[in-house]
Ligand SMILES: Nc1ncnc2c1ncn2[C@@H]1O[C@H](COP(=O)(O)OP(=O)(O)OP(=O)(O)O)[C@@H](O)[C@H]1O
C-alpha cells in the first residue's frame with residue numbers, strides 16, 4: 001500500500017517553474033533517496049509533501065486520504081483544516097539546519113510536542129524520550145541546551161524530536177549538509193539505524209555512497225522533473241547522460 | 255526641617271509615583287502585545303489604524319497626551335470628572351503611551367524570529383496559538399528584554415510628568431516644598447528617590463536577564 005502519493009505536482013515561484021509535473025509514490029517501509037543538482041527542486045518537493053508549501057497543481061495523498069486534489073482547471077485544492085491536521089500526523093521532517101527550540105533543553109525539545117500536541121502521559125513520554133536519546137547516543141545530553149551541542153548532536157536531537165511523535169514517514173532535507181565532514185558520519189549512522197525499524201523514509205541527500213547503501217529506490221531530479229528513478233544499482237550505473245554527468249561530479253568513490 | 259522630615263513629607267508623593275509606575279507596567283505590557291498583533295495584522299484596516307495610533311503616541315509629547323486624557327472627558331464630552339480622576343487619567347495616559355512603545359518592541363522581536371522555528375512547530379503539529387505561547391514568545395522575551403529595560407527606566411523618570419495634570423506624585427510634592435521653603439533640598443531628595451528607584455529597577459531587570467541566560 002502506498003503511504004504517500006504525489007501526482008502531477010506543479011509549483012512555481014513567481015514565474016519560475018520549480019516543479020514540473022512530478023509524480024512520486026512511496027510504499028510503506030520503503031526508503032527513497034532523492035538526488036540531483038542544486039536548484040533542481042528537491043527541497044521544494046519535500047516542502048510540498050509536508051505542506052509547508054502549497055502546490056499549484058497536483059494531488060497529495062497520504063494512506064489513501066487526499067490532502068489535495070486537482071480541480072477541473074488543474075489547480076490544487078486542499079482538504080479542510082481538520083483533515084489536514086489528521087494527515088499531518090503521518091509525517092515528520094528533519095531540516096538541514098535542525099531548527100531546534102533554543103529555549104528548551106534537549107529533553108524538552110523531544111517531549112514538548114508529545115505532551116502538548118498529542119497530550120500524552122508524561123511518564124510514558126519521558127521514558128520514550130530517554131529511549132530515543134539512548135538510540136541517538138545522547139543520553140548524557142538530556143539536560144543540555146541546543147547551544148551547547150555540536151551540529152551532529154543537534155541533528156540527532158532533531159531526529160529524535162521528529163521520531164517522538166511516531167510518524168509513519170520521515171522526510172529528511174539534506175540532513176548532513178550543514179555539518180562538518182567529520183560529523184556527517186554520526187548522523188548517517190543514526191539514519192541507517194532507523195532503516196532497521198521499518199520507518200518509511202524519504203531522504204534528500206548529496207551523500208551518494210549513503211544513498212546507494214541505504215535506499216530501496218533512488219530518484220534523480222533535475223530542473224524540476226524526475227529524470228530517472230530505480231534501484232540504486234540501476235540509477236548509479238545509468239547510461240542516461242544527465243544522470244551520468246551529475247554523478248560524475250562525485251567521482252567513483254561511492 | 256531635617257532631611258528625614260523632608261523625605262517623610264515626600265513619602266506620599268513617592269507612593270503615587272510608584273503606583274503610576276506599577277500600574278503602567280501591569281497594563282501596558284500586555285496591551286502592547288495586543289497592539290503589536292494589530293500592527294502585524296493581515297487586515298489592512300486594523301493595521302493602518304494601529305499604525306496611526308502608534309505614530310501619534312510616539313510622535314507627540316506624553317505631557318500633551320496626559321492633558322488630553324485628563325481634560326478630554328469634560329472638554330469633548332461634557333462629562334464632569336471628580337478629583338479622583340487625576341490619578342486615573344495618569345494611569346490611562348501612561349498606559350496607552352507606553353503600550354505603543356512596547357508594541358513596537360514586541361513587533362521587532364516577533365518579526366526577528368527565524369522562519370525555521372515556525373516551520374518546525376508546524377511540522378510537530380503545534381497550533382498557531384501553541385506555537386506563539388510555547389515557542390515564539392519565550393524567545394521573543396529574551397530578545398527584547400534589553401529594550402524593555404530601557405523603556406522601564408525611562409518610565410521611572412517619566413512618572414514625574416504626571417504633575418502636569420496636578421497629580422501629587424513625587425516631583426509635584428518636591429516642587430511645592432522647594433518653593434515654600436526656598437530650598438533646593440527637596441529637589442535633591444527627589445533626585446535621590448528617582449535614582450534609587452531606578453537602581454532597584456536596573457538590578458531587578460538584570461536579575462531577570464540573567465535568569466534568561468540559560469541558553470544561547
Ligand atoms: N520561497 C521561494 N521563493 C522563490 N524561489 C524559491 C523559493 N524556494 C525555492 N525557490 C527556487 O526554486 C528553485 C528550487 O529550489 P530548491 O530549494 O527546491 O532546490 P534544491 O534542489 O533543494 O537545491 P539544493 O540542493 O541547493 O538544496 C531554486 O531556483 C530556488 O531559487
Ligand SMILES: [Mg+2]
Nearest residue numbers: 042043044174
Ligand atoms: Mg534543498
